[in-house]
Each structure stands twice: as structure tokens, then as C-alpha cells.
Amino acid sequence: MRRLYSKRVWNERTGRFEPGLIEIRKGRIDSIDFGSKRSLAKTEDLGESFVGPSAIDLHIHSRGFDENHKEDFESLEAAAQRGGVGLMACMANTQPRLDSPKRILDFLRLTKNRSIRMLPFAAVTEKLEGKTPTAWKELLKMPIAGLSDDGKPLWNEEIFVAALKATKAAGKLLSLHEEDLSCSEASVIHLSEASMRTGHKGSPEEAETRMVERDLAWAARLRAPIHLCHLSSEKTLSLIRRYQKKGVKVSSELTPHHALLSVEDFREREPLEWSQFKVCPVIRERSDREALCRAARSGLISVFASDHAPHSRLEKDRPMESAAHGILSLENHLPLYDLVRRRSKLSWGDYFRLSAQKPADLLGLGQEWGHLKPGYWANLIVFEETKPQDLEWGRSKSSNGPWKGLKAQVRMLQHWSQGRQVYG
């Protein structure tokens, strides 16, 4: 039995931080006594630190396997410990790809018994090439988050429709990277004044909206839930709104980079920093960023998902066009999304809904994960507000990211995962 006391424990019922005594037994929350005035004997007194549920991130590029130089499962685990992420759904674009039951078993073997839970997505198509379906029937019976070819769009409509039906029947996620390559090929930043000034190939909003529109229409026709990765454009939000009104179950993700950065930030940087902004989908206008944040507040966007994508220095420290896509964020998950919360004027209730509750529901784990309630796994973060300070890095093996200049305003003090303190 462990007891934690704080004057600021998140109370889901009232939507406030309140004094509370948390009892943890066998990895789960045994009870929370809100209204406790002081800590009892044999209780860790956390003072005025904030206590809330840890995050569940549905979009992580784990690396490992043949890319241990970018990130291995140890460094990934360490980054999540500091970032306050208790469960990660990891994309299938590892090297080699997670495109067979054997590869999924390899992943599960390597990530078993870690302090942070890691769930794999299985690839929709072999080698993520969009041509040959993987063994869905077998894969969907395994402990996976769902199917995804993230990194590549499912351009083959026939395969997309079949995958949508299969995941619907299995009750798993079909996580979609929405990109029409015919208008975004070789692009590195939003088609904008900034792309024109710097001479880079720009990606128009249509690169995202065309695929989203195709897929939403199918989701409506088949009455199947659909999950859209890393939204980047305001126009996509209008489409989602339209289909949600028709009753289509659409869930979607907000990354920290699409919520905090825009082409205006890119334009101010030196050429040596350009490649750090390269990500897919591209960073767009301030108006897109603001619309995405509003959509997170209104509930139109369902979850925070980081799209954490480690890359080696050789792949990222080079001219933008030949640099790799992707931005690192996992070990600063809490400080970055706290900045999103502040800028978007999200309440803490919104924050925990987006970071923990909705992701747990989407994974079908909402009865055990994502809440700070008796009976749930004791997955919690303890943090404090600080004066603005530089983001701390160093747990991931990589260091790619355009985060220079952003200041953290919260600091992680402790991270508990399934009843065990894993950070602090």
C-alpha cells in the first residue's frame, strides 16, 4: 500500500484540483479521499504539487530494431517517464516494418515488462507500400492498438475500405495518415509566402483535405469509426464538423508542433534551422494553428498525440529538402502540451480529457486507464508550475526539433506507472 497526499489532486467529478489522499494497492488506485485536510502517517506528502492522470499517446514512432541509433526501447521508455506518458501506441514504420504477426510478437517481446506500456500498431499493408494487405485477421486478434500505415497515406481505396470494415468488426483503430501525394510530393512546408520566399516546395491544404474527404465519405457510408492522425489544416476541421453532424464517429489528433508552431515561426529562422521544421503533414499558417487549438477546446479534435519522431543528426542536420520528416517531443510531453493548454485556453479538465481519457477510450481501455479514480491503474503525474525555463532534453537518443525559444512553465516531479514510481 502506498499513500500520496497533495493539496491539489485532480477531482474529475468537480473538475478541480482539491486536497486529496490517494491510496495505491497492487498497482491500482484503491481510494481517493477528497477533502482530507492533511497527510496521515506513512504518507508521502506532495505539498501543493498538482496530481493528475498520466498521458496516453496514440502516435509514437518508437524506432528500435534496426534504428537503435535514433531511439531504442530503453531511451523511449526513459523519455516517456520524464514526459509523463504512461502508455504509448507505437506506429508500424519501424525498420523492419511491423507488418506480420511475427514482427508484432518481436515488438511485444522487446517491450514486455517495461515501466511504460507500449502497444504496437500493425501495418495495413506489407512494407507500408500500400499494395498488399497484411494478415489482418490474425493481427487484429493480437494485443495491438489497431492498424496503421502512418507515414504513408492509404492511397489504394479498395484496401482502405477493406481495412475500415476489418477494424470496425474487430473494434480496433484504423489510424490514417491523410495525404494526397499528387499535390504534396517533395513539399517541406505549407504552400505560403514563407515557402515562396525561401524557395521551398509548398504543400497546399488540399494535400490533406482531399484524402480526408474521401475517407470520411466511406466512414459515413459504412457507419465505421475513423481516426485521423496529426491534423494540420483548418479546412479539414470543417470537413470533420460536417461529417460529425451526420453522425460519423471521427476521432483525430493534435500534435504539439501543429498546435504551437506556424510558418511565421519558420520564416524567422536561419537556413540552418529550417530542417528542424520539416514534418509531415507540414506546419501551416497561424490561422490553422489557432483553429486546431479551438477545435481541441470544443472537442472536435479528440486527443493529444505527439507524433514523436526521433531522427539522427545526419538525417536532420542538413538542407531541408533532403532532411527527414519528423519532430521529437516525448520527453517534454507535459511541458509542451501545457503550453498548448495555456495558448488554447483549455481547462485542466479539457487537458486530461485530451491527454488521457479519450485516448484510453479509443484504445478500448477506458475502464482501466485514463482516469484518476478508484479501480483504475495508478497512472499519475505529479508536477508543479515554474517560472518559464528552457525545455530539458537528453533522455531520447535524438535531439531533432524546432523548439528553440519555447519555455516550459511546468516541471514534472514524479511519474507513477501502474502503481510504481518511474520518475522523480
Place this chain on the structure above:
Amino acid sequence: MLDHRGLLSLSDIPITQLRDFFRRLVQKRRDSVTRASRVQSPVGCLAFFENSTRTLTSFEKAGLDLGLRWIHFDPSLSSLSKGESLEESFKSLAELDPSFFVVRHSEPGFAHWVQHWTQKPVFNAGDGRHQHPTQALGDAWTLWKQDLKSGSVAFFGDVENSRVARSSGFLFKKLGYRVSVVNDGRPQTLLFSKAMGFRLLARDKLPSQKIVFVLRAQKERGGHSALGPLLKKELGRGSYWMHAGPVIENEDVEWALCRFEDENSLVRQQVRACYEVRYRLLADLFEGSR
């Protein structure tokens, strides 16, 4: 004009330095530069990843006239084809201790990275669609020499894919010219003019322009010209046309314009002016006139 990094871009150079540079170009035309007194045979490294006629040879000629020696780095014969990274290649070249680099590559920002990797002065001889600073200086110098120190300049052609339009246009605007882009009706052209702060000009207004700067369709970057060739009748009386070369007859400008180039064309003068600019910049590098 130059800093310790060489000449990577024009965007941060103050107007006072630009004017001073042109003043010195005027002065230096009068006093002959003797090679022995200027430099002690330093070695420059020419690394061109894209084809070039004028830029490569004029840098080379300017250097030879100053008594420089050159290393030619040929990417197609290098270990890049074996998979060596660009960073490693340039760091290896830097170990041979050339005094500076002149680089051209298809990627924006490439010259900045070479400077970062080698810690040597680098002259940007074109980085993708981004910049071509010495061409821009040469183009502006062409106009100064013709005593065309103000007036209107219209860019005609594939502006979206042109580094010349970006850097020469930027410099012209900075020097006080009224810069515009001929409207070809494409949204990209509108976005380009907005991004660069250039006016959008209807094609039938071309005769009102003092200078028409014709751009080649940058086919190697997927570009094309939606305007067709510039016709002689579109030039106003006493107007000039410029082109950074190579000029493709009947694709960029109609045949008749090439035949009448003495009258309206500044193309040959541009080649000469670019040579003079490059000569001056290389001399400055070793004279400490940074």
C-alpha cells in the same frame, strides 16, 4: 560586404554596404589590379552540383585573374556515389584547407550548410530556388553601369522556380527600383509577388517598364512559363531586357529580340558585370575589405 562566412545570402546585408560595394566597383574599374600584389595564390574549391556556364567560368576566370588556384570538386566522380554523406564529403574537403568554397546545389540553404560544415568562407553560386547572390549583385551592377539607377523592373516568366527573381528582385527593391512580376494568371505567381513584396503587372503594361527581366522556364525544377516568349513589340521605346542566361530563343524571347540585342539587350553586359562582381568579391576576401 563579405563576412567571415563569405557571401551566403543578400537578405541581411545593409543598404549602406551595398552602396559602398558598388562605389568601390566604380573605383576599382579605374585602377588595374595586379595579381601578384593582391593575393598569394590561395586555393578556392569549386563545387557545382548543377550545370553552369556563366557562373562557374566567371568565378574561375576571376580567380585566375587574381592569381588564385582552383580545386574542382566533381560530385559525379566523388564518393557521394558510394553513399558518403554531403557533410562528410565537405568536411574531408575542408581538411585539404582550401581558403574558401564556391558552391551550387539544388537545395535551398545548401551554402549555409557548407559554411557550417567547413567553417570556411562560402560563396553561394545558387541554392535551388532560393538565392543567387553574386548574380543579383552583377545584375544590379549592370544597371548602375548603364546609369539606370532607378526605374521600373518587371520580371517576366517562371518566377516561382527562379532563384534569380528572388535574389535580383530582392536586391533591386532594396536599391529603390519599382519591381513587379508579370501576371500569368497562376495562383503561385500571385503568392510569389505577395511574398516578395513585388507588384503584379498586367502583360499589356510591359511597354511602360524601363527594364524587363526575362526568366527561363526552370524545367529542372518542374517549372514552365505560362507566358510564352517575350515579344519585341512588348518592349517600350528605350526599354531594356535582361536575362541571367542561358537564353532559349523563341521560348524565353522571340527570335527578333536576340537579333536586335544591341539595341535592347543587357544580356552580354550582365555576363561581364557578374565577372566584375565576382572578381571584386574574391579580391575583397583576400584584401580584408570585408
